[in-house]
Amino acid sequence: MNKKVAVLGAGSWGSVLANVLVENGHQVKLWSRDADQVAELNQKHTNQKYMPDFTYQSHLQATNDMAEAVEGASLVLIVIPTKGLRSVAHQLAAILAKIGAKPVVAHATKGLEQNSYKRPSEIIAEEIPTANRQAIVVLSGPSHAESVAIHDMTAVTAASEDLPSAELVQKLFSNHYFRVYTNNDVIGAEFGAALKNIISIGAGALQGLGYHDNARAALITRGLAEIRRLGVAFGANPMTFIGLSGVGDLVVTATSKNSRNWRAGYQLGQGKPLQDVIDQMGMVIEGVYTTKAAYELAQKRHVRMPITEAIYRVLYQGEDVKTAIRTLMNREVTSEVE
Known part of the structure; x- marks a missing residue:
């Protein structure tokens, strides 16, 4: 099954x-x-800013x-930071309308839009009319680009309310090292993908402070609990959060x-001060922006997210990381299942 795809x-x-x-x-x-990045990819088959020392397939254009890029494509996959998604989707919509195309639109964006708190699929649905697209598919799961590039075994989820579209993405991507499962819970897949970046910032901070395995395990487990709480509040299937995208x-x-987060x-x-970290990273740190959106969303929906709140205070109110940890650990004790 040879298809034309735009990324x-x-x-x-x-x-x-x-x-x-391309390998498939x-x-x-x-x-x-x-334009310089395009020339480098086409002439040298490299992308040094983002994937140093990796050589891409020569057939990748x-x-x-x-x-x-979009002309004749069966699938259009959008893989850009959340803050740029709406403008790119708007531009794509105009092109699709002009050429009369109606591809499946998928995305691998992990975040929430600032102020509106919209998930990526909601942004795409708002910007691209149904007359110019088929279903929207979310591609998400435990997958670092650096690992996929060297063919480390990887499993991800293609989530869509339209199973045939999810299966198309599954068939296009699956091979001996990259396995794709389908799921119909778009809400859960997108909340899991976005909110895990918040917890990742916390996990990095713990290690930066010298904490070890117990602390990391506690953070991940309790972080997952609050990710699930917020997702379920918006209609997600709780089972999704024990899957690949959770x-x-x-x-x-x-x-x-x-993980840059x-x-x-x-x-x-x-x-290190937050602004210095952002300036030195050179790439978007989605979790920084998602923390703000998730904190505000949780406040509006009255969802308890103590870890997210602590990281929000560190990022946006200047609270010392050690103080945030001490406050978390000294909260009133409660049941694990609440």
């Missing part, structure tokens, strides 16, 4: 997912606004013309130096 976003994850599709025999056009994604993100937290734990 919008040539960061580490977008470019590696495009590479997987599909025709892929990878879109980026950056990059372009800075979105219309060229606990799976949380574990890999909260335990690996490949973990690295950001680690530097905060070592005492």
